[in-house]
Amino acid sequence: MHKMIAKLFAAAALLAAAPAMAEVVVVVNPKAAEASMTREQVAQFFLGKSSAMTPIDQADASPVRAEFYKKVADKDAAQAKALWSKLVFTGKATMPKEVADNAAVKAAVAANPKAIGYIDKSAVDGSVKVVYSAQ
Incomplete structure (x- = not known):
């Protein structure tokens, strides 16, 4: 009985850790000139510091987000949203489109x-081009 409970706890721990182990990649349109980007370049788009590309965010509660x-930004999603709210309030930017x-x-x-957007690496296909991998 104790071995079974130990195995169940081990399995539950692995499942709980699974979302944190997902590899997130940053994607752009296949026709975009960018072949690769640095973490800092990607962060600039998603923190409102550059408007050269249009950021696409995943749903607020998404583990990928x-x-x-x-x-990429060394922030939690709430901190990023607060930054955007400030930019929007001051008229310096509009919130990223959320899908x-x-x-x-x-x-x-x-x-x-x-x-520019981000997805789980397992979802990559020919419709997008990977420019950064957040491991």
Whole structure:
């Protein structure tokens, strides 16, 4: 009985850790000139410091969003949202478009040569080009 409980706890621990182990990649339109970007370049778009590209955010509660902001901007999603709110309030920027999931990010990026988004690496296909991997 104790071995079974220990195995269940081990399995639960692995499942709980799974979202944190997901590899998040930053994607752009395949026609975009950028072949690769640094973490700092990506962060500038998603923290409102550059308007050269249009950031596409995943849903507020998305684990991919939390992982992205932690790894790329060294912030949690709430801190990033607070930064954007300040920029919007002062008239310096508009909030990034927020979409539901990986598929919606790919569709938005594929439709706009100036768009930049992030998805789970497992969702990458020919509709987008990876320019940064947040490991």
